[in-house]
Amino acid sequence: MNTQKMVTARRAFALAVLIAASAAVTNSARAQSSEEKRPVKHLVTPIVPDLARKLNLSGTVRIEITIAPDGSVRRTRVLGGHPLLALEAERAAQKSTFEPAAKETTEVIDFKF
Secondary structure, three states: OHHHHHHHHHHHHHHHHHHHHHHHHHHHHHHHHHHOOOOEEEOOOOOOOHHHHHOOOOOEEEEEEEEOOOOEEEEEEEEEOOHHHHHHHHHHHHHOEEOOOOOOEEEEEEEEO
């Protein structure tokens, strides 16, 4: 019985450490993303593809973009959304421009269709 209590206590301690660590990582990511928010110079509006219009598709596409120090978009990556809409959202993100900054930053943009 004593051994069982020790195992339970160890599990509870491990769970508490895991929760504290994940909270610290989440808070760190939030602080970093709000700190590095780049002002948009020109955000290109994506074109709704004809097929998407015919199928009456709508929704949000989330794109992660890496912005060069000069404000141009260096890389894009689709994080979520319908594949038919994601292609046009990614094209629009690649053509968008941001204010210059001292270093390369990463942002997440949501395009609503």
